[in-house]
Amino acid sequence: MKLTRPANELPRWRFLAVCAALLTLAITLLGRLVLLQVTDGGQGAMFLKEQGALRTVRTAEIPVYRGLITDRNGTPLAVSSPVVSLWANPQMLRDSPRLDELATLLDLDSAVLQDKLALYAEKQFMYLARHQTPDFARKVLRENIPGVHGEREYRRYYPAGEVTAQVLGLTNVDGHGIAGVELGFEAWLRGVPGKKRFIKDLHGDAVRDFGVVEEPSPGNALALSLDLRLQYAQHRELQRAMKETGASAGSAVTVDAWTGEVLAVSNYPVFNPNSREALDFGSARNRALTDAYEPGSIIKTLTLVAALESGQFHIDSLVDTSPGRIRVGAKVLHDPRNYGEITVSTIIEKSSQVGVTKIAQAIGHEAILDVLYRFGLGESTGTGFPGERAGRLPGPAHWSDIDKVTLAFGYGLTATPIQLARAYAVIASGGVRRPLTLLKQTADTPASGERVVDDAVAQQVLEVLDRVTEPGGTATLAQVRGFSVGGKTGTVHKVGQGGYLDDQYVALFVGIAPMDSPRYVTAVLIDQPRGDHYGGGLAAAPVYSRITEEVLRIRNAQPNRAGMGALLAVSGGAQ
Amino acid sequence: MIGRASSSRLLLLLLLAAGAMASAMGIVASTHHVREGYARLQVLELERWRLQEQYTRLLLETNTWAAPHRISQIASEQLSMQAPDLSRSQAVAE
Numbered sequence: 001m002k003l004t005r006p007a008n009e010l011p012r013w014r015f016l017a018v019c020a021a022l023l024t025l026a027i028t029l030l031g032r033l034v035l036l037q038v039t040d041g042g043q044g045a046m047f048l049k050e051q052g053a054l055r056t057v058r059t060a061e062i063p064v065y066r067g068l069i070t071d072r073n074g075t076p077l078a079v080s081s082p083v084v085s086l087w088a089n090p091q092m093l094r095d096s097p098r099l100d101e102l103a104t105l106l107d108l109d110s111a112v113l114q115d116k117l118a119l120y121a122e123k124q125f126m127y128l129a130r131h132q133t134p135d136f137a138r139k140v141l142r143e144n145i146p147g148v149h150g151e152r153e154y155r156r157y158y159p160a161g162e163v164t165a166q167v168l169g170l171t172n173v174d175g176h177g178i179a180g181v182e183l184g185f186e187a188w189l190r191g192v193p194g195k196k197r198f199i200k201d202l203h204g205d206a207v208r209d210f211g212v213v214e215e216p217s218p219g220n221a222l223a224l225s226l227d228l229r230l231q232y233a234q235h236r237e238l239q240r241a242m243k244e245t246g247a248s249a250g251s252a253v254t255v256d257a258w259t260g261e262v263l264a265v266s267n268y269p270v271f272n273p274n275s276r277e278a279l280d281f282g283s284a285r286n287r288a289l290t291d292a293y294e295p296g297s298i299i300k301t302l303t304l305v306a307a308l309e310s311g312q313f314h315i316d317s318l319v320d321t322s323p324g325r326i327r328v329g330a331k332v333l334h335d336p337r338n339y340g341e342i343t344v345s346t347i348i349e350k351s352s353q354v355g356v357t358k359i360a361q362a363i364g365h366e367a368i369l370d371v372l373y374r375f376g377l378g379e380s381t382g383t384g385f386p387g388e389r390a391g392r393l394p395g396p397a398h399w400s401d402i403d404k405v406t407l408a409f410g411y412g413l414t415a416t417p418i419q420l421a422r423a424y425a426v427i428a429s430g431g432v433r434r435p436l437t438l439l440k441q442t443a444d445t446p447a448s449g450e451r452v453v454d455d456a457v458a459q460q461v462l463e464v465l466d467r468v469t470e471p472g473g474t475a476t477l478a479q480v481r482g483f484s485v486g487g488k489t490g491t492v493h494k495v496g497q498g499g500y501l502d503d504q505y506v507a508l509f510v511g512i513a514p515m516d517s518p519r520y521v522t523a524v525l526i527d528q529p530r531g532d533h534y535g536g537g538l539a540a541a542p543v544y545s546r547i548t549e550e551v552l553r554i555r556n557a558q559p560n561r562a563g564m565g566a567l568l569a570v571s572g573g574a575q
Numbered sequence: 576m577i578g579r580a581s582s583s584r585l586l587l588l589l590l591l592a593a594g595a596m597a598s599a600m601g602i603v604a605s606t607h608h609v610r611e612g613y614a615r616l617q618v619l620e621l622e623r624w625r626l627q628e629q630y631t632r633l634l635l636e637t638n639t640w641a642a643p644h645r646i647s648q649i650a651s652e653q654l655s656m657q658a659p660d661l662s663r664s665q666a667v668a669e
Contacts, residue, residue: 065627076638081631082624134628152624157631159638209613232643482664553658 064191067219084137092147299410382435487511489536
């Protein structure tokens with residue numbers, strides 16, 4: 001039988017062609033599928049996953065607390081406290097019938113809330129109220145108003161308030177340090193927020209959690225060198241002095257010359273770090289570190305160091321200061337009265353301009369400038385405090401005759417109160433210069449430092465400073481009962497338009513205590529004291545005395561025998 | 576011959592099927608455990624947050640009560656205390 005193709009049968013090639021076409025389509029589809037699911041071309045698997053994730057997977061930050069700042073005894077000075085920020089999705093809240101209810105809950109005017117919603121109408125996020133107490137936030141969130149959410153955050157509280165305000169500085173609303181220690185040690189204090197991932201549904205609620213992607217690591221604790229009790233006492237005394245003298249500003253700083261630790265530092269005016277509404281950045285400044293003044297007679301002590309080092313003078317060398325005035329260039333410098341022939345020691349005790357001028361002319365300004373450099377003037381004290389100023393020493397450029405002598409009594413250069421405290425700390429520690437620190441040091445023994453002056457010279461200077469507070473000196477009001485203290489006063493004319501002002505002063509006192517074991521150095525600066533008590537000896541020395549009394553009491557210094565009751569022998573106590 | 580070969584293959588198939596089933600159940604169980612664990616974690620995290628809240632509140636409270644100016648005020652005003660005058664103090668030999 002002959003195979004004959006039926007008339008209606010299609011040619012074989014057409015069948016094959018259809019097969020091939022269908023196969024091509026299938027292969028194309030498969031290829032595309034492989035391309036999308038397996039390989040990672042431009043629009044491949046990864047791209048699709050990312051696009052999917054973009055629409056559903058959210059990464060949330062796990063908030064971490066900022067490191068606790070404490071004083072040297074562990075008393076908290078800055079604490080991060082959990083708070084809740086209330087936020088809303090304006091697009092969901094806009095037409096909510098419960099808007100008035102929400103406004104009442106938040107203690108807002110309904111119209112204000114409406115305006116705010118209108119402003120953020122295009123957005124999906126807006127803050128309703130930041131940093132609310134958890135209790136309050138819970139109350140609001142319990143109402144379950146659609147579109148209202150809470151976000152956990154931390155807020156910084158400063159338990160000591162204005163007493164430590166300028167040292168600690170501030171953080172901004174997002175918890176980053178913006179001033180003071182908070183800024184200076186930002187990297188140490190700041191925690192690294194963790195991250196967690198979750199899938200959200202249409203309403204933005206988490207439906208599935210992938211868990212923690214990055215573990216949060218909280219900030220580190222920081223122990224400052226400050227002693228809060230001392231800080232408080234210093235703050236109180238400075239405030240009192242401001243009230244009594246009517247001064248416009250003031251600073252006090254106490255350092256431990258052995259360790260270089262700053263034990264207390266306070267300033268006026270002050271501010272309340274727990275209330276930002278009325279923040280004035282002028283009062284936020286830590287003036288003791290950031291404001292440089294002409295130090296005036298405070299520098300005479302360093303001139304004395306240069307004089308003793310020159311070998312031309314001893315503390316008992318006689319200098320003739322009569323007739324109580326001396327002409328330098330076009331200027332005539334006066335003493336309050338004619339002291340006649342007096343010793344170098346008496347020149348410092350009486351703060352005699354004529355005497356210091358004669359010493360300066362004898363030893364030359366280079367020697368004095370050298371001492372100023374060695375005592376750390378014109379350079380930072382090493383605290384690392386943001387905005388700390390290094391003051392200014394005159395350059396080598398041009399020295400007129402008057403410049404050469406005014407340097408010896410502290411004009412023509414600037415220094416911050418803390419620099420002056422550090423310079424006197426060099427004398428207190430027998431000629432060793434140490435960097436200052438705001439951090440608690442572990443050892444209570446003298447820190448390593450750089451010897452810049454002979455111990456013998458430092459001891460002689462201490463002897464002279466001791467006499468300044470004795471009867472006959474310029475600073476008898478600096479005395480502290482039961483202890484011998486030493487120091488130097490300074491009264492500086494303020495600079496205004498057209499030169500030095502006759503009626504505006506800066507009163508200074510820098511002192512060392514106790515003299516039998518010099519350790520604590522306190523600098524007090526009163527800017528523009530009013531009335532008759534404008535001088536360093538009358539305005540600043542009493543403040544020094546009251547602060548130092550607290551320093552010695554709080555630091556358990558041993559009073560000297562004079563003025564004390566009988567020595568009480570404890571039987572069996574010393575065996 | 577053929578029967579034995581096919582029965583051994585059947586056995587293998589059954590074994591594999593059972594294994595697949597077991598691993599599927601295992602996945603279900605472990606997913607459940609993860610969920611439970613995660614729920615517990617969230618409860619604990621909430622607890623931690625609450626405790627931290629309380630801790631800082633108490634810390635601040637303690638410090639408010641123990642603030643130096645409050646202490647000195649109470650000491651001098653309510654308890655009539657004062658720092659002893661130096662003439663009334665005695666040095667104790669160590």
